[in-house]
Amino acid sequence: MGTRLSSSRLYRHLWGTPELAGVFDERAMLQSWLSILVVLAKVQAEVGIVPASAAAQIAAEARVDALDLDFVAEQTAETSHSALGLIKGLLAVLPAEAREHIYVGATVQDVTDTWFGLVMREVGAVVWRDLRALEARLVGLAARHRDTVMAGRTHGQLGAPVTFGFKAASWADEARRHIERLRAGRARWVVGQLGGAVGGLGYFGAHGPRLRARFCAELGLADPGISWLTARDRIAEFGTVLAMVCGTLARIGGEVYELARLEIGELAEPASPEGVSSITMPHKRNPERSEHLDTLARLARSSAGVLLEGMVAAHERDGRAWKAEWIAFPEVCQLTGASLSLALELLDGLEVRGEAMAATVRRYQRELGSERVLAELAGRLGKHRAQQLLHEVLRRDGADLVTALPALGVATAEEVSCWQRSPSVDAVAEMVDEVCRRAAEARAAEPEHWT
Amino acid sequence: MGTRLSSSRLYRHLWGTPELAGVFDERAMLQSWLSILVVLAKVQAEVGIVPASAAAQIAAEARVDALDLDFVAEQTAETSHSALGLIKGLLAVLPAEAREHIYVGATVQDVTDTWFGLVMREVGAVVWRDLRALEARLVGLAARHRDTVMAGRTHGQLGAPVTFGFKAASWADEARRHIERLRAGRARWVVGQLGGAVGGLGYFGAHGPRLRARFCAELGLADPGISWLTARDRIAEFGTVLAMVCGTLARIGGEVYELARLEIGELAEPASPEGVSSITMPHKRNPERSEHLDTLARLARSSAGVLLEGMVAAHERDGRAWKAEWIAFPEVCQLTGASLSLALELLDGLEVRGEAMAATVRRYQRELGSERVLAELAGRLGKHRAQQLLHEVLRRDGADLVTALPALGVATAEEVSCWQRSPSVDAVAEMVDEVCRRAAEARAAEPEHWT
Amino acid sequence: MGTRLSSSRLYRHLWGTPELAGVFDERAMLQSWLSILVVLAKVQAEVGIVPASAAAQIAAEARVDALDLDFVAEQTAETSHSALGLIKGLLAVLPAEAREHIYVGATVQDVTDTWFGLVMREVGAVVWRDLRALEARLVGLAARHRDTVMAGRTHGQLGAPVTFGFKAASWADEARRHIERLRAGRARWVVGQLGGAVGGLGYFGAHGPRLRARFCAELGLADPGISWLTARDRIAEFGTVLAMVCGTLARIGGEVYELARLEIGELAEPASPEGVSSITMPHKRNPERSEHLDTLARLARSSAGVLLEGMVAAHERDGRAWKAEWIAFPEVCQLTGASLSLALELLDGLEVRGEAMAATVRRYQRELGSERVLAELAGRLGKHRAQQLLHEVLRRDGADLVTALPALGVATAEEVSCWQRSPSVDAVAEMVDEVCRRAAEARAAEPEHWT
Amino acid sequence: MGTRLSSSRLYRHLWGTPELAGVFDERAMLQSWLSILVVLAKVQAEVGIVPASAAAQIAAEARVDALDLDFVAEQTAETSHSALGLIKGLLAVLPAEAREHIYVGATVQDVTDTWFGLVMREVGAVVWRDLRALEARLVGLAARHRDTVMAGRTHGQLGAPVTFGFKAASWADEARRHIERLRAGRARWVVGQLGGAVGGLGYFGAHGPRLRARFCAELGLADPGISWLTARDRIAEFGTVLAMVCGTLARIGGEVYELARLEIGELAEPASPEGVSSITMPHKRNPERSEHLDTLARLARSSAGVLLEGMVAAHERDGRAWKAEWIAFPEVCQLTGASLSLALELLDGLEVRGEAMAATVRRYQRELGSERVLAELAGRLGKHRAQQLLHEVLRRDGADLVTALPALGVATAEEVSCWQRSPSVDAVAEMVDEVCRRAAEARAAEPEHWT
Secondary structure (H helix, E strand, C coil), X not given: CCCCHHHCCCCHHHCCCHHHHHHHCHHHHHHHHHHHHHHHHHHHHHCCCCCHHHHHHHHHHCXXXXXXXXXXXXXXXXXXXXXXXXXXXXXXXXXXXXXXXXXXXXXXXXXHHHHHHHHHHHHHHHHHHHHHHHHHHHHHHHHHCCCCEEEEEECCEEEEEEEHHHHHHHHHHHHHHHHHHHHHHHHHHCECCCCCCCCCCHHHHHHHHHHHHHHHHHHCCECXXXXXXXXXXXXXXXXXXXXXXXXXXXXXXXXXHHHCCCCCCCEECCCCCCCCCCCCCCCCCCCHHHHHHHHHHHHHHHHHHHHHHCCCCCCCECHHHHHHHHHHHHHHHHHHHHHHHHHHHHXXXXXXXXXXXXXXHHHCHHHHCHHHHHHHHHHHHCHHHHHHHHXXXXXXXXXXXXXXXXXXXXXXXXXXXXXXXXXCCHHHHHHHHHHHHHHHHHHHCCCCCCC | CCCCHHHCCCCHHHCCCHHHHHHHCHHHHHHHHHHHHHHHHHHHHHCCCCCHHXXXXXXXXXXXXXXXXXXHHHHHHHHCCCCXXXXXXXXXXXXXXXXXXXCCCCCHHHHHHHHHHHHHHHHHHHHHHHHHHHHHHHHHHHHHCCCCEEEEEXXXXXXXXXXXXXXXXXXXXXXXXXXXXXXXXXXXXXXXXXXXXXXXXXXXXXXXXXHHHHHHHHHCCECCCCCCCCCCHHHHHHHHHHHHHHHHHHHHHHHHHHXXXXXXXXXXXXXXXXXXXXXXXXXXXXXXXXXXXXHHHHHHHHHHHHHHHCCCCCCCECXXXXXXXXXXXXXXXXXXXXXXXXXXXXXXXXXECHHHHHHHHHXXXXXXXXXXXXXXXXXXXXXXXXXXXXXXXXHCCCCCHHHHHHHCCCCCHHHHHHHHHCCCCHHHHHHHHHHHHHHHHHHHCCCCCCC | CCCCHHHCCCCHHHCCCHHHHHHHCHHHXXXXXXXXXXXXXXXXXXXCCCCHHHHHHHHHHCCHHHCCHHHHHHHHHHHCCCCHHHHHHHHHHCCHHHHCCCCCCCCHHHHHHHHHHHHHHHHHHHHHHHHHHXXXXXXXXXXXXXXXXXXXXECCEEEEEEEHHHHHHHHXXXXXXXXXXXXXXXXXXXXXXXXXXXXXXHHHHHHHHHHHHHHHHHHCCECCCCCCCCCCHHHHHHHHHHHHHHHHHHHHHHHHHHHCCCCCCCEECCCCCCCCCCCCCCCCCCCHHHHHHHHHHHHHHHHHHHHHHCCCCCCCECHHHHHXXXXXXXXXXXXXXXXXXXXXXXXXXXXXXXHHHHHHHHHCHHHHCHHHHHHHHHHHHCHHHHHHHHHHHHHCCCCCHHHHHHHHCCCCHHHHHHHHHCCCCHHHHHHHXXXXXXXXXXXXXXXXXXX | CCCCHHHCCCCHHHCCCHHHHHHHCHHHHHHHHHHHHHHHHHHHHHCCCCCHHHHHHHHHHCCHHHCCHHHHHHHHHHHCCCCHHHHHHHHHHCCHHHHCCCCCCCCHHHHHHHHHHHHHHHXXXXXXXXXXXXXXXXXXXXXXXXXXXXXXXXXXXXXXXXXXXXXXXXXXHHHHHHHHHHHHHHHHHCECCCCCCCCCCHHHHHHHHHHHHHHHHHHCCECCCCCCCCCCHHHHHHHHXXXXXXXXXXXXXXXXXXXXXXXXXXXECCCCCCCCCCCCCCCCCCCHHHHHHHHHHHHHHHHHHHHHHCCCCCCCECHHHHHHHHHHHHHHHHHHHHHHHHHHHHHXXXXXXXXXXXXXXXXXXXXXXXXXXXXXXXXHHCHHHHHHHHHHHHHCCCCCHHHHHHHCCCCCHHHHHHHHHCCCCHHHHHHHHHHHHHHHHHHHCCCCCCC
16 A cells, blocks of 8 residues: 555545556556566577577566565665666576576666656557547537537636637647647657667677667667667656646636536536535535546646656766656656546536526626627727727626617617627637537548557 | 555655655555544534544544455545545444444545644654754764865866865755744644534534634644635645755755766765665666655655645635645655655765865865965955956966966965965854854754654 | 846836835846945955955945946856956946955855845845735735625535635735744845855955854844855745745635626626726726736746755855746745735725625525534434435435425424524634734734834 | 846846847837737728728838837736737827727737747747757767767766767757657647637627638738637647757756866866856856756746646636746747757857867776676676676775686686777767768758748
8 A cells, every 4th residue: 555645545546547557557567667678588589699598488487476576675675776676586586597688788777768668658549549539529519519609708707708619629629739749749759768878788789779679679669769868858748748638638627617616507517426525515516527637737737847857867877857757757647547537527427508508698798798899889980989988888887788878879779789689609600610620630530549 | 556656565665764654654644534533523522512422432443454445445436525435434334323423524624634734743743853863964074074175166167175064064054944944834834624614613503613622632733723724825835845855955965976976086875785776887886865865856846836836725625726735745745754864874874085075175276276366366466457367377278377477476386386275264164163053052942852 | 128028118017016126127136236245345344355445435436327237238248257247347437446356255146145135135024014914904804704604615616604704814814824934034034145266255264254244244134154055945945935925815816816707796806997907898897916916826936946946056056056046036026026016906995795795695595504404414313314315315406405304304494494594604703803813913923024 | 127137138148049039029029919910900901890091001000119118008007908008009109090990809819829829930940940050060069979989977977988979969869859849839839819809709700710811821820720818738838848948958058067077077168268257266167058058947947837837727718827928938938049049159169078088988997898897797697697796896895807807717807808998889879870860861851941
C-alpha cells in the first residue's frame, strides 16, 4: 500500500485508469524493463556480443513473476543504484550461462528512456483513441444541438445568444487540434535509446550504431540517430501536450460545473444510481466529474512544468532532471488517462436541458438582444452614436428599451421588441457545421489507431 | 503495488522516509481518520448528540485493522463519494448501537482538514527536528572549517577566497531562518476543522462552536474560530515553507555536486561501502545524494505551486482546489522528509578536502588575489583608474601582474606577489563566528521539540 | 515606451499603482541605487577608506536627474556589465576628486540586494497598510452582514445557509493571517547586503564587518550578519507571501464574479459612472475588478515560482537565479500592489443584495434545509438510516419532503416545513463575532505602520 | 520609462531584441491594432456594412502617429475599458464621416486575438529563422569537431569519452525538432479571430462567416472556422514551444557555463573587447551569455505556465485567463527572441579548446577508459563478474588498473594500458554524421522563410 493517494487502494481510481495501471503498475513497468533487456540480449546475440543460447535463456526466464521483488527492493536500496537491485534479482533466477549476458553495455537510462519511448507509444495510443472518441461525442453534441439556443456568457455575464452546439463545436475543434498534435509528434516520441555509459555506444565498439538500430526496430521504436539522454524535449513536449489535453477537458468540466448550478440548471452531470454526492446534505447532486477534471488539469500542468524544467540538463547524463521525470512523467500520463476517461463518462450522460436554456433566453431578452439592438441602431445612427445612446438609456437601471427607444424616436416598439426576441444565431450554426465538416474530413483521412 | 514510483517497492525510499510513511501510508492515514471520528463521537457524547455508550463502542472498534479494505475501496469507487466507502466499511464492523452515531454531522473535509492539521503537527515536528539537526551539523562544519581557505566562485568562475566554513555558515544561516518560519507558523497550522455541510456548524444547532472547541482540544489542535474549508492559506504556506526548505537543501547539494567534479575535487559525498555508482563505468563515484536533493526540490516546488493555486477556492467548499491538495500536500511533505534525511546523511560523511582547496588557492593566485590587488592599487590610484589599468593589463591574456605592474611603476614585484598570496579572509571568518553565535543563542532559547 | 504591457502608457494602471511606480520606475530605482552609493561613500569616509570630502561631493551630486541616461544605457549595453554604465554616467557628472571614490569595493549585487531590502521595506509597508485597510472593510462587512442569510454553496451547488457576514469573516480571517506573516517576516526581510567580490568583505580588510554594520544602520536596514548573495530564501519568502495575498484577493474576486452572475445577482461590483463594460453589448456590466484580481493572482504565483526556483543558487554568486529575480521580484511586488488597490476599490462599493440572497433562500428551501432535515431525522432514526431514507426519497426527482416524509411516518408535514424554513445560522453568526473579536484584539495590539 | 526592468532603458536589451520591440513596443502594437481595424472596415465596406468612403478614410487616417496617446491612455483608465480609450482617440482624428464606421461589431478580443495571430506569424518567422541559423552553426560545430575527443560527463563526473562534435550534434538534433514543431504548428497558430460580442458573429447577420473569411484573408491569416475566444490551446502551445526552445538554449548555455570553469577550461565564451565582467575582480571573464540563457529560460517557462493555465477558460469569453495572456504571451515571445539572439552570439565566437579537452582526456585515462576496460574484461569474464572485479579493485582508492589487473591475471599491462588510452569514439562520430545528414536533408526540403 502506497504513501500516495494516487496509489492508494481507496482512491487510485481518481488518478488513473486500470488500463494505464497496466502500463505503470510496478510489476508492469518491471516486466517492460525486462522485455527491453530481452531484446537487448537478442540483438546482441545477432552481432555476437552475447551467445545466442544466453539470449534465448534470457528471453525465457526474464519474467517479473520469477523475481523475488522483496530482494530486488532491498538490493536497490542497499546499493543505492537504480538498476542493480533488479540485476541481482535477475542473476538469482537466470541459468548460469545467461547471467553474464544480461544488461550488457547498457546504462540504466537506456532502459528507462526506451521504456519512456514504449510508454509514449502506449499512452499516446490511448490518448489518441480517447480523444477521437471524445471528438465523436462532441461533434455529435454539436450537431444535435446546432440550434439549441442558449445564452452566451462573457465575463460571467449574460450576453448575446449562442447555441449549445456552438459550445460543443468549440470543444470539438480544440480536441481536433490535440489529435493533430499527437499525429505530428509521434515520430518524435516513439523512439528508443541505447548508448551505454555516456551515450556514445563505446561499449559496443564497431557494432554500436547497428546494434541500436536493431534494438529499436525489434521494439517497434524509431532509431533516434543520436543519444537523447540529456535532450529531453521529447518528454517535455509529450507531457505538455497531455497537460494541454487535460486543460481542454477541464474547460469542458468547468462549463458543466457552472451551468449545472441550480440557479442556472442548463446542464447536469449524468445521474448515477449508486452515486451519493453528500453525506451531510442528502439533496446534493455535485458535479463531481466536472470538478475533478479541473483538479486533474492542475496536477497535470504541474507535472508538465517539471518536465519543461528538465530540459536544461547537463553534459551527457544528468540525474537531477532525469529522476524528476521519473515522477512527473508517469504522473502526467496517468492523470491524462483518468481525465479522458472521466470526460467521456461525463459526456455520455450529460443532460442538456434545452428548456432551461430557452427559459434563460426568454427571461433575459434585454441582455441577449443587446448586440442586435446595437447593430440595428448603428445602421441608423452610426456605431458610436448608437453605442452612446444605448449606454445612456441602459445606465438608468432596468430601462425598458421597448419603451425607451421609441420615446427617443430611434425605433418603433415593434422593432425593438422584434430585435430583442430574435437575435441571430445563424452564423453560430454555420460555425457548428464547419467544425463538424472539418472533423468528418479529418477523421476519414486518419487511422483509427495511432500510427 | 502502486502505479507511482513514489509508492513503489523498489524506489519509494527515494521519495519519502519510513517515518513519514507512518503518517501517509494508506493504513496510517485511515487510522488517523478513524481516530478523528472517535474523537468526534466522544465530544458529541459529551453534549448529548450521541449516546456515550455508542461513543465508547466507536472508540473501541474503529480500527483500521478491523476493516475490510477491499470492501471499503469497492464502495468508495461505487458510490463515488470520498467517505462513504469508509463509512460502509465501519458500519460492517461496528456494533448495532454505534452504527448510527459515527461520522455524525461532519463533512468529509472536516475529517481530511483536521487530518491535515494533525499532519502539519507531525510533519512540522519532523522538519523542526531535522532542520535543527541539520543546523547543528552545519554550524559544526562552519566552526571546524572557519579558516579552511578555498576559492570563492561567482558566475561559476574563480574569485576572491572564502573559507569552507563561510559556505557552511551561509547554509546554517538559511536553515535558521527556516526554523524561525516553522516556529512562527505553528499556531496558524496546527488547527482542527469542524463545520458540517457548508462549514456553518448548522447540524449541531446550539452546540456547534463548543463542539468544535472540544473536538480540537481533544485532538491537541487549536480551534480555528471559523471554518477554513476554502481558506487554504495555511496549507499553501506550510507547503511553501517546506518547498523552501528543499530549496536550501538543493543549494547545499548543488555545491557538493559541483565541487565534487573530479577536476575540482574539493568536496566528496560520503563513500558507502556497498554503493555502486555506475554499472557501465566501474570507476564512477556519483554524487547521487547531492543530485537527488535537486530532484526533490524540483518536485517539492511543483507541488507547492499547486497548493498556492488552490488558495483561489470558491464559495463554502470547492473540490477542484481541495482534491488537488490531496495529492500535492502529502507529496511536498514526504519529499521534504526525504530531502532532510538525505541531506543529513550527506553532511554526516561529507569529505571536505582542505588540501585540494589549498591547491586551487595556490594554483589560481592571480584570480584569487584579484580583488586585493585592486583594493591596494585603488588606494594609490583611485578605484576607477586602478580598475581601468588592471583591465587593460589583464586583457592581454595570461598577463603576469608581478611583472606587469612594476613595469608600469604602480607597485613593486614584492608587493604584488604578497597581495596575490594573501588576500584577506578575516571578515569571512568573522561572519562564520557571527552565524555560529546567533545559532547558539537561538538554539538555547528554543525548545527541542516543535511546540 | 516599453515593450511590456505592464509598462505601457495605456495599460500600466492594470498592473501596478502610482505609489509602487514610485519605487520601481527606472528613475526611482536608479535614484535608490545612487542613494545606496551615497551611504556607502559616507560610511567608507567614516573609516577612512575614502576622503570625507569625496563622500560629501558624492552625496551632493549623485542624483539621477544629473545623469545622462541615454549615455548610461548605451554604456550598459556596450560593456555588458550591469553597473558599469551607471558608473560611467556618474563619473561624467562627479567632481574630479569624488570620481575615484564612488562604488568602492562593492559588487553590483551589493547594491541591488540592498535595494531589494529597501524595496521590501517600502512594499511591505504598503502591503501592511492595505491589508489592514482591507481587513477593516472585511470586518465591517462581516459585522454588518452578520445575519444577512444567504445560501451556502459547495461544489458550486446550493447547500445549507450561511450569512454574507460569514463569507466576509472568512476573508477577514485569512487577511489577518497575512498580516501576521508580514509582521513575523519583517526582521528577516528588511536587511542590507555588503560583501564585495564574493561576499567576503575582503576588499575592506579589517574594516569589513563594521563597515557593513554602519552601511545597514545608515540605510535603516538590519545587518544580515553574513552575506546572502546566494541565500535567496528572503526573496522567495517575501514573494510567496505576496503571491498568497493575491490568492486571497482572487478568492474574494472569484466570489463576487460568481455571485454577480445575472442568474444569481446576490453581489455586484460598484458601478462606475464613466465605466463601460462592453462595446458590443451595451447592457453589460462586467465584474472587471473581480476578474482582474484573478488575473493578477495568476501572474503573481508565476513570479513567486521563479523566486522559489531561484533559491537553488550556486557558489558565492549566481547570475542565473539572481537575474531572474530582477524580473520576477518587482513583478510580484507591483502585481500585489495593484491587487490590493483593486480589492479595496471593489469592496468599497460592493453591492450586497440582501433581498436577492433572501429570494434564493426562499426559492431553494428544500436544498438549504437539507442538512437540518437530516439532523432532525437522524435524531429519530439514526444518522445513516436517516441519510439512506432521504437519499431514496430525494432520488425521485423533485420529491417534496413535506409530503413524502409524513407519508413515511417519520415526521409531520409541519415539522418538515418548519425545518426547511429555518435552518440554523446561529453558529455562523458566532463565528463572525469570533473573527471580529480576534481582529479587533490584534489590531489594537499592533502598530499602524509596518515596523 | 517603465516600471519593469524588461522595459527599462538600461536593461531592456537583456530581455528582448530591437526586432521584437518592433512588434511589441506600445506604438507598434497600437499600429498593428489600427491596421486590423483598417482591414475590418475595408472588408465591411465590401459587404456593405460600412460605406467604402469611410473605409478609405479609416485606411488613410488610422495611424498611431496621428493619435494623442496621452488622451488615449487617460480615456482607457477612465472608462476602464480596454479599447474605448483607443476608440475615443481615433474618433478625435477621424473625419466625421468615418467616425461611425470604425471598430464596428468587433469585440476587443477580436482585435487582440487577431493581433496574437499576427504576432505568432512574425515571432514564429523570427524563431524559425534564428533556429535554422542556430542549427547551421551547431551542425558546423558538430562537423568541425566530429573528432575532437573530450571527456564525457555524467552526474557531473568524468566518464567515457565523447567528442565535442557529439555535444554540438545533440544540440543540433534538438534544434531540428523545434524547427519541425514550428513547421507543424504554423497552420494552427497563424489565424485570425472575428466574432463580436460572444464570438457568434451575430452583429453581422448573414454576412458573418464571409466577413471573417475576408478579414482573415486580407490579413494573411487563416480562417479559424469557429471563434477561439476561450479555446486558448493555440496560445498555450505556441508559448510552450517557445519555452522549450529557451530550454534547449539554456542547456547549451549551461554546458558552456560549466565547461568554462577555470578548473576545466574546455570552452570559453567569446571575448568581447569592451566587455567588463567584474568591477571588483578585474581578472574575471564571466560566462554572462551562457548564464543569461538560463535566466531567460526560467522566465520563459514561467510565462508558458501561465498560458497553459489559461486554457481553462469559461463560457464564451473569460477575462481572467485572457488578460493574463496579455502579459505572459508577449513576455515569452520576447524572452525567446532575446535567448536566440544571445545564443547565436555565444556560438559565433565560442572558443572550443581542443588542447584543454585533450589534456583532460590524458589526465583522466583511468576514468575515461573505464567503460572500455569493462567491455574488454566482460568479453573474457562475463559482464557481471568483470563489473564485480573492477568495483573491488577500484574501491581501493587510486588503484592503478595497469598494475592491478595483470596481478589478477585477467589482462596484461599492455592491454590495460592500450584500452585506457584508446576508448572508442567511432560510434560518437557516426552519430555526428547522422545528425548532420538528417539536418542537411531536412534543410534542403524546407523553405528558408517560415511558411
